[in-house]
Amino acid sequence: MSDSLGRKITLARKRKGITQGQLGSAVGLTGSALSVLENDGLKSPPDAVTLIRISEALGAPEILMHHCETCPIRQHIMIKQFPDLNNIRTEPSIIANRLRQEMIEGAAAADELSQLYAHKDFQKLPEFQERHKMLHEQIVDAERAMEILKFELIRLGALTREDHIQIIENQQAKCIAHGHHVVEPGADGLYVAADKEDAQ
Numbered sequence: 001m002s003d004s005l006g007r008k009i010t011l012a013r014k015r016k017g018i019t020q021g022q023l024g025s026a027v028g029l030t031g032s033a034l035s036v037l038e039n040d041g042l043k044s045p046p047d048a049v050t051l052i053r054i055s056e057a058l059g060a061p062e063i064l065m066h067h068c069e070t071c072p073i074r075q076h077i078m079i080k081q082f083p084d085l086n087n088i089r090t091e092p093s094i095i096a097n098r099l100r101q102e103m104i105e106g107a108a109a110a111d112e113l114s115q116l117y118a119h120k121d122f123q124k125l126p127e128f129q130e131r132h133k134m135l136h137e138q139i140v141d142a143e144r145a146m147e148i149l150k151f152e153l154i155r156l157g158a159l160t161r162e163d164h165i166q167i168i169e170n171q172q173a174k175c176i177a178h179g180h181h182v183v184e185p186g187a188d189g190l191y192v193a194a195d196k197e198d199a200q
Contacts, residue, residue, distance in 0.1 A: 003157070005066050006040035012060035013038075015160065027053040059162075065155045090152050099145040106142035109135040 003011070013023050020038065021031035027050060029037070036042060045051070045067060055063040113135050116122050153159035 003066075004040050005045065005063065006038045008060070008063050008066055008157075009034075009054060009058070010038045011157070012058040012063060015060075015162070016058050023054070023057060026057045061161075062155055062157060092149065092152055092156070092158070095145065095149045095152055099142070099149055102138075102142040102145040106139045109138035 013020070016023075018026075019031070020034045023029075024031045024034040027034075029050070037046060048067070051063060051067050055061060113132075116125065116128070116132065116135075119125060122128065150159065150164060154161065154164075
């Protein structure tokens with residue numbers, strides 16, 4: 001059985017390391033009102049604006065996902081209006097398998113792109129633009145599948161945003177340790193990867 005809305009808020013708040021009073025102040029609720037909410041003591045769910053504020057304050061999209069899944073409008077109107085929505089499979093195993101297939105196709109597209117870019121004037125090759133876009137679409141499909149998997153894992157509580165950030169930071173540290181590349185601030189303020197030799 002999945003956690004209730006109150007339980008999800010409690011877990012997200014404790015993960016954030018703040019008290020009910022602190023969260024209440026951030027979203028415009030008293031500590032006692034928040035306590036009732038976390039204990040699922042409300043007769044009806046809080047309004048959407050309040051849930052959005054709580055979700056943003058805690059960095060917990062699973063709170064809004066839970067609201068969407070239990071929303072009577074979605075259940076009794078949207079699903080009836082769009083019955084195909086009932087057939088969408090969201091099991092992580094199915095999504096991961098789809099991701100695997102998309103990554104295989106994306107790798108093949110990357111191989112072909114590498115061959116295209118090997119030409120001195122690759123942009124002048126016949127039908128380059130059309131082929132170039134099609135290959136990039138295959139790579140984007142793999143990126144999209146990865147995002148869908150991440151979204152579903154966060155929804156299930158198997159992965160948090162903090163977990164994802166930590167994974168990226170760990171991988172970056174490994175790359176730097178092996179001398180592959182370092183991260184430097186770009187001209188626009190964003191961080192970009194650069195070869196370690198070029199950065200020295």
